[in-house]
Amino acid sequence: MKNILITGAAGQIGSELTVALRHRYGDSNVIACGHKTKPDATLLESGPFASLDIRDFSALATIVEKQKIDTIFHLAGILSAVAEKNPQMAWDINMTGLTNVLETARTCGCAVFFPSSIGAFGPSTPPDNTPQLTIQRPQSIYGITKLTGELLCDYYFQKFGVDTRGLRFPGLISSETKPGGGTTDYAVEIFYAAVKCEKYSCFLKRGTRLDMMYMRDALRATISLMEADPARLTSRNAFNVTAMSFAPEDLFAEIKKIIPNFTMTYEVDPLRQAIADSWPNKMDDSEAARQWGWQPEYDLPAMTREMISTLSRRMENDGGK
Numbered sequence: 574m575k576n577i578l579i580t581g582a583a584g585q586i587g588s589e590l591t592v593a594l595r596h597r598y599g600d601s602n603v604i605a606c607g608h609k610t611k612p613d614a615t616l617l618e619s620g621p622f623a624s625l626d627i628r629d630f631s632a633l634a635t636i637v638e639k640q641k642i643d644t645i646f647h648l649a650g651i652l653s654a655v656a657e658k659n660p661q662m663a664w665d666i667n668m669t670g671l672t673n674v675l676e677t678a679r680t681c682g683c684a685v686f687f688p689s690s691i692g693a694f695g696p697s698t699p700p701d702n703t704p705q706l707t708i709q710r711p712q713s714i715y716g717i718t719k720l721t722g723e724l725l726c727d728y729y730f731q732k733f734g735v736d737t738r739g740l741r742f743p744g745l746i747s748s749e750t751k752p753g754g755g756t757t758d759y760a761v762e763i764f765y766a767a768v769k770c771e772k773y774s775c776f777l778k779r780g781t782r783l784d785m786m787y788m789r790d791a792l793r794a795t796i797s798l799m800e801a802d803p804a805r806l807t808s809r810n811a812f813n814v815t816a817m818s819f820a821p822e823d824l825f826a827e828i829k830k831i832i833p834n835f836t837m838t839y840e841v842d843p844l845r846q847a848i849a850d851s852w853p854n855k856m857d858d859s860e861a862a863r864q865w866g867w868q869p870e871y872d873l874p875a876m877t878r879e880m881i882s883t884l885s886r887r888m889e890n891d892g893g894k
């Protein structure tokens with residue numbers, strides 16, 4: 574990787590991945606692209622930024638050709654809950670975006686990273702220790718775009734030799750940029766309420782167990798997979814990766830160990846609950862461990878401690894806001 578392009582760079586993963594890749598590969602060698610979401614100052618000041626609608630094929634191809642890009646991290650996309658409210662838009666952005674990236678990669682010789690998700694599974698998938706290769710009949714439009722994306726990435730590798738690689742991310746928990754409309758967002762929102770000593774109303778019901786991961790682990794997983802020796806990879810795309818699995822009440826109990834006065838109620842959102850109910854409880858990520866050495870560093874207590882200390886410090890610096 575010498576010249577890198579990141580689409581969706583202002584989003585939850587992109588804003589932190591851009592900074593991590595700039596540290597590793599040099600500020601000027603990592604071009605951040607975004608469309609609607611306003612990038613924050615760190616992103617704009619630490620290296621090049623281009624405004625790009627990922628549905629615009631020629632704009633994408635021009636940047637890739639002019640900047641001699643060799644690797645594209647394609648993070649632009651619509652998350653599950655927002656997608657379900659506007660399926661046509663979600664299909665357009667998620668699929669037109671990915672086909673534009675793959676076609677550009679094919680003609681310009683780039684490697685591609687594609688983030689799939691636990692959303693690529695469905696209610697008929699085995700919910701516990703979900704294998705990497707298993708039944709996938711997702712019922713949300715988000716899941717359908719993720720599963721199609723996994724297959725399309727495999728197709729471009731097998732048919733055209735494009736070096737596509739990808740992970741199935743669980744819910745991602747981070748303290749920098751908030752996620753924009755996912756089903757697992759409660760696991761981020763809850764921390765903002767807790768550090769402000771506000772009551773939190775959870776939109777998923779008790780007992781809804783889902784895979785989760787702290788952003789630092791997600792960044793490590795992404796970079797490790799892209800740097801992995803291709804000779805060790807027997808699969809390329811759709812690696813299950815997870816770090817912890819919990820239900821809302823488990824996270825609440827962990828936060829209460831540090832903030833004993835914190836309170837939480839439940840006000841279930843039927844749309845997001847139905848999506849969550851169709852996703853696995855816990856994936857088996859042993860293939861990622863075996864093929865490229867994946868190992869999470871943050872479990873539930875470690876992630877909770879770091880989220881609370883980071884957000885509390887920021888709140889103090891911002892004068893309690």
Ligand code: AKB
Pocket residue numbers: 652653654689690691692715742743744745752754755756757758
């Ligand atoms: C979402 O909830 O939509 C995402 C995901 C698990 O893919 N966080």
